[in-house]
Amino acid sequence: MSEAPPEFVARYALALARLCKRARAARWNVGDESLRDAAYRGARAAGVLDGAGVESFIDALHAEDLSLAIACQAGKSAPWEHFITSFRPALYAAARAIAGDEARGRELADSLWAEMYGLEVRDGRRRSILSYFHGRSSLLTWMRAVLAQRHVDYIRSQSRIQPLDDDVERVAASDNSDPPDAERARYVAMLGKALDGALKSLAPRDRMRMAYYYRHDLSLKEIGRVMDEHESTVSRRLARTRDQLKRAIERTLHEDKLSDDQIRLCYDFAAGDLQFDLSRALPDAK
Known part of the structure; x- marks a missing residue:
C-alpha cells in the first residue's frame, strides 16, 4: 500500500515523474511507488508539505542516491x-x-x-x-x-568515564542538556559567518568567478567566455580562490578559539545541512 497520499501524488505528478526518471531505479528493481513514497516522507520530514516549495524540493532530491538507498534497505x-x-x-x-x-x-x-x-x-x-x-x-x-x-x-x-582535555570538552559540549541539533546548528552558524567574511574579502573578479561556477553552474569554458579568460586560467584561479577562502575561514575559526578537530566538525556538520550552501552565500552574478 502506498504511503504517499493520492492527493500528494496527483498534485505533484510532474515533479514525481521527473524524480523517477532521474533515479534510474530500474537497475535496482526499485519501483516508482517506492520513490514517490520516499519523496513524500522527505517532504514531510523537511516540513515543506504545507508550503509552496514541494515541487522544488522534489526536483532538488539526489534521485540516484535515493533509489540506491531504498534498494539497500x-x-x-x-x-x-x-x-x-x-x-x-x-x-x-x-x-x-x-x-x-x-x-x-x-x-x-x-x-x-x-x-x-x-x-x-x-x-x-x-x-x-x-x-x-x-x-x-x-x-x-x-x-x-x-x-x-x-x-x-x-x-x-x-x-562520563574520564576527564576530557579543554579542546575535546568544547567539542563534546560538556553541558549534556545541550542537544546535538543545537550543537550542530552552532558549528554550522560559525562556519557560515566565517565564510561570509571570507567571501567579502575576495577581489571582485574572484568573487564573480566563484558565483558563476557555484551559483549559476556555468562550465569553465562558459566562464572563460564571459570573463575573457582561457578555460585553464579559470580553473587555476578558481582553485587559488578556494585555497584562499579555506585559509581565511580557518583563520577566523581559530580566532574564535576552535581547535583543528572542532573545525573539521564544522565542515562535516555543514556538509549535511541544507541551510548551508555555498551558492546561497555568493552574490547574484547576472
Whole structure:
C-alpha cells in the first residue's frame, strides 16, 4: 500500500515523474511507488508539505542516491555490492579525518556500515539507518554528517568515564542538556559567518568567478567566455580562490578559539545541512 497520499501524488505528478526518471531505479528493481513514497516522507520530514516549495524540493532530491538507498534497505545484494564498492574508500577516509586516528576512524566507519545494513531485525525486516536518508543531500554527504555526529556521541560517552582535555570538552559540549541539533546548528552558524567574511574579502573578479561556477553552474569554458579568460586560467584561479577562502575561514575559526578537530566538525556538520550552501552565500552574478 502506498504511503504517499493520492492527493500528494496527483498534485505533484510532474515533479514525481521527473524524480523517477532521474533515479534510474530500474537497475535496482526499485519501483516508482517506492520513490514517490520516499519523496513524500522527505517532504514531510523537511516540513515543506504545507508550503509552496514541494515541487522544488522534489526536483532538488539526489534521485540516484535515493533509489540506491531504498534498494539497500530492501537487502538486495547487487545494490549493496555497488554501495560498498562506490562508498567504502571515501567513508573510511572521512572517518579517519573526523576521528583523527586510523583505528578509531575504522571503528567509527565499521559501526556505521553495520547501522546502514541493519543488524537488528524487527517484524521480519532489518532496521537500517538508511531509512533516515531522504535524498536532500548526496549519500556521501549524509554519511559524513552521521559520522561526525557519532563521533560527538562517542566523545560524550567517554566524558562520563574520564576527564576530557579543554579542546575535546568544547567539542563534546560538556553541558549534556545541550542537544546535538543545537550543537550542530552552532558549528554550522560559525562556519557560515566565517565564510561570509571570507567571501567579502575576495577581489571582485574572484568573487564573480566563484558565483558563476557555484551559483549559476556555468562550465569553465562558459566562464572563460564571459570573463575573457582561457578555460585553464579559470580553473587555476578558481582553485587559488578556494585555497584562499579555506585559509581565511580557518583563520577566523581559530580566532574564535576552535581547535583543528572542532573545525573539521564544522565542515562535516555543514556538509549535511541544507541551510548551508555555498551558492546561497555568493552574490547574484547576472
